[in-house]
Amino acid sequence: MIRPDAEVSGRLTEAPSGAPPIPRVDVDPFSNEFFENPYPAHEALREAGPVVHLDKWNVYAVARYAEVHAVLNDPLTFCSSRGVGLSDFAKEKPWRPPSLILEADPPAHTRTRAVLSRVLSPAVMKQIRDRFVDAAEVKIDRLLAKGSVDAVADLAEAYPLSVFPDAVGLRQEGRDHLLPYAGVVFNAFGPPNELRQTAIERSQPHQAYVQEQCQRHNLAPGGFGACIHARVDAGDITEAEAPMLVRSLLSAGIDTTVNGLGAAIYCLARFPEEWARLRSNPTLARNAFEEAIRFESPVQTFFRTTTKDVDIGGHGVREGEKILMFLGAANRDPRRWADPDRYDITRKTSGHVGFGSGIHMCVGQLVARLEGEAMLAALARKVATIEITGPVKRRYNNTLRGLESLPITLKAA
Numbered sequence: 381m382i383r384p385d386a387e388v389s390g391r392l393t394e395a396p397s398g399a400p401p402i403p404r405v406d407v408d409p410f411s412n413e414f415f416e417n418p419y420p421a422h423e424a425l426r427e428a429g430p431v432v433h434l435d436k437w438n439v440y441a442v443a444r445y446a447e448v449h450a451v452l453n454d455p456l457t458f459c460s461s462r463g464v465g466l467s468d469f470a471k472e473k474p475w476r477p478p479s480l481i482l483e484a485d486p487p488a489h490t491r492t493r494a495v496l497s498r499v500l501s502p503a504v505m506k507q508i509r510d511r512f513v514d515a516a517e518v519k520i521d522r523l524l525a526k527g528s529v530d531a532v533a534d535l536a537e538a539y540p541l542s543v544f545p546d547a548v549g550l551r552q553e554g555r556d557h558l559l560p561y562a563g564v565v566f567n568a569f570g571p572p573n574e575l576r577q578t579a580i581e582r583s584q585p586h587q588a589y590v591q592e593q594c595q596r597h598n599l600a601p602g603g604f605g606a607c608i609h610a611r612v613d614a615g616d617i618t619e620a621e622a623p624m625l626v627r628s629l630l631s632a633g634i635d636t637t638v639n640g641l642g643a644a645i646y647c648l649a650r651f652p653e654e655w656a657r658l659r660s661n662p663t664l665a666r667n668a669f670e671e672a673i674r675f676e677s678p679v680q681t682f683f684r685t686t687t688k689d690v691d692i693g694g695h696g697v698r699e700g701e702k703i704l705m706f707l708g709a710a711n712r713d714p715r716r717w718a719d720p721d722r723y724d725i726t727r728k729t730s731g732h733v734g735f736g737s738g739i740h741m742c743v744g745q746l747v748a749r750l751e752g753e754a755m756l757a758a759l760a761r762k763v764a765t766i767e768i769t770g771p772v773k774r775r776y777n778n779t780l781r782g783l784e785s786l787p788i789t790l791k792a793a
């Protein structure tokens with residue numbers, strides 16, 4: 381229960397009127413050890429209490445579904461405008477100008493959100509669907525001809541890169557900056573560890589590329605980018621805001637789906653019974669992708685900042701505190717999910733927080749699902765077996781969960 385009006389204790393570990401102190405947990409969720417296997421720590425975080433304190437980074441955290449969902453759905457108390465990473469924009473200068481949608485609160489957020497919602501609407505999905513489906517089929521045909529491929533580089537990265545930049549309307553030149561730029565963005569949400577610091581140090585060329593490509597004259601007519609700039613003419617946003625909203629597409633639109641598709645292929649390669657069910661019924665592709673998002677949670681965490689003293693599960697938390705939300709732990713909370721550690725392509729996945737929840741819930745979720753459905757349906761129809769044939773290597777990022785390499789061999793149906 382989260383009660384914004386409740387009395388709070390004066391100090392972190394002091395019990396408000398008999399409530400037990402907030403448990404202090406000694407885990408670093410931004411360490412390679414954690415990235416390798418987060419699940420025992422996720423369980424410990426959930427079991428410790430509805431809210432915990434991470435001494436390593438001096439932040440509060442929620443890992444149970446109920447509290448993660450509640451924080452996501454109370455944006456007035458848990459704001460985004462002070463940043464959704466560990467860094468508090470009220471205290472530290474952001475590494476780049478804040479996003480006009482991700483790092484904004486109502487009413488400013490409402491206007492920019494409406495623009496991106498319209499640009500990425502169901503009607504627009506209808507227009508791009510055939511292109512995305514055809515590209516997925518071409519990709520699978522080519523991978524089948526090779527047989528042995530890397531599911532990360534050759535599929536999870538290659539497919540989004542073959543459809544999304546074109547849908548945005550980007551020029552061909554310089555697209556190799558897109559994944560490195562997103563890598564910086566998602567590392568930068570984390571604490572000032574080596575991953576974050578190194579990423580930001582090397583970010584300049586990627587930032588320069590993105591800034592230039594967000595300009596109206598570099599965006600092809602008919603694409604998402606041009607559609608955003610067209611909202612200037614309609615009076616919805618200013619000329620200065622349009623490139624910043626294109627930047628959001630380039631920040632959040634590729635590496636997320638790369639890791640979502642990677643998660644889905646990794647699931648289907650590890651759970652042959654589920655793969656068999658998908659093959660026998662390719663219309664399950666969309667839910668199989670959604671379940672992979674729940675199961676792996678490619679976006680593992682986001683932070684919020686408290687705007688007032690608040691009660692979380694009977695514990696007082698003061699104004700101006702960072703709260704870390706463990707989306708991946710919420711998505712496997714046994715309090716919410718039956719058999720949470722099972723990948724089940726017919727599970728009722730609705731309510732998972734892999735795309736977030738509430739007013740900030742992924743504005744590009746229809747594009748992500750289109751890519752996921754197109755790719756899994758093409759696999760289901762064309763491929764007989766997916767076998768892991770080499771060492772599985774994890775990729776380390778402060779926010780994104782996924783693989784560096786997944787060697788597979790595909791056999792045609």
Ligand code: OVV
Nearest residue numbers: 479482565627628631632
């Ligand atoms: C959801 C998300 C992730 C990263 C960047 C952005 C959004 C953005 O708006 O820039």
